[in-house]
Amino acid sequence: MPEWVYIKDIAQYEGQEVELRGWLYNKRSSGKLHFLQVRDGTGTLQCVVFKGDVSAETFALGQDLTQESSVVVQGTVRADTRSPIGFELGVSALHLTQQAHAYPISPKEHGVAFLLDHRHLWLRSSRQQALLRVRSEVIKACRDYFDTRGFTLLDAPIFTPAACEGTTTLFPVDYFDDTVYLTQSGQLYMEAGAMAFGKVYCCGPTFRAEKSKTRRHLTEFWMIEPEVAYCDLDGDMDLAEDFLETVVQRVLTNRQAELQTLERDITKLAQVRKPFPRISYGEAIERLQSTGVDIQWGDDFGGDDETILSEQFDRPVIVHRYPIANKAFYMKTDPQHTTVALCMDVLAPEGYGEIIGGGQREDDLPVLQGKLEAHDLSEEAFSWYLDLRRYGSVPHAGFGMGIERMVTWLCGLHHVRESIPFPRMLERVTP
């Protein structure tokens, strides 16, 4: 019996008889020859069935194979300059595992809605595999970054008792006879963790019931959120900068083939080296005004504004000290300028927008109690959170990075929907 091998390793088996187990990606026939493009999850290899080399049954099977039929193929690996990967398989035997029904996704063009309806099958296409492998690498790189720098992974809960923002953006869930909400962020729990472990992070799904219908929004998305005790805003920006550079460069190194499949211009990613430019919100407003944008101090940035700002730099830009008025209750006010918060966003280049948001947290008990009240939030619901300020409160800071926005940027995608295996959006929760 020939050895079962994966296509990614095929170069090691030149001249040897091997077995592949996979699916028929495409087929071309020519009388006494069948060219079977077989994929096995690690790559695609052309398997050549020549009538003179195989039994009549095997040749007939090759003729009848439908797209995505599952097959076990045996044959000899041979070098061929006509192959995109330098090798092909001279088939000696074919075994059908299952004859696929008429496959809905043909090699021709399809619309977005159709492909999303068939997302469970669309995952088999080479492009989707490339970008989801980039996603896998991004998550691994993020976790390795923190794991090797003294951070403890602390998983945040998904059921949460209360809102840290308005309840309109929360998904309520019936919890026995009570209502709980799907988490919007693990941050508050990471603050508890930072007071216990010093440096912690979480990585998991978060949920926003926003009726956003843009290329940057999902209702279910993944965030990685570090939180560090005895860290201020500057330290937080240092961490975000070093983290982002490390993750981007690692993906660039380890996923070159995938980025090439996606036809990504990687010179733009190679430029992601620290230090990143840091500008205050006030400077950002001035920069926008000087390019003719009608925006006033206090306004939020629109998608176009973020694009204009990011295009002024060749690498990610950190915007810090936004007006405190529209910011979350836990943000610490800048003691130097009480109208702004000690917070920051990292905007990705090329118009990909905010990929990191974070900052220093309010660590003073009476001030935090005042902010809760100002935001019309009940102190009772946050009593555990206030405990963190009662028992050994320290300055601390952290941030959250959206995995999908990161992948979308790295892969040069137009829309976040392809950056997650099964996207959940307004009006779409299947498959």
Place this chain on the structure above:
RNA sequence: UCCUCGGUAGCUCAAUCGGCAGAGCAAUCGGCUGUUAACCGAUGGGUUGUUGGUUCGAGUCCAACCCGAGGAGCCA
């Protein structure tokens, strides 16, 4: 929630002024020893999103609704 555009074969689309429902791909059958989204020939495939209206006649015009796409707003 608002604005714009769209919904015709399994898929991507066409159908002139309101006058016979079309093509490519896919499928099925046949041909070809080197194909690279192979090619060549043939065949089958339709409640034109739903409901109602105008008309001799509606894919086409009108109304409501459903669904989708793009954008805006919203967005720790």
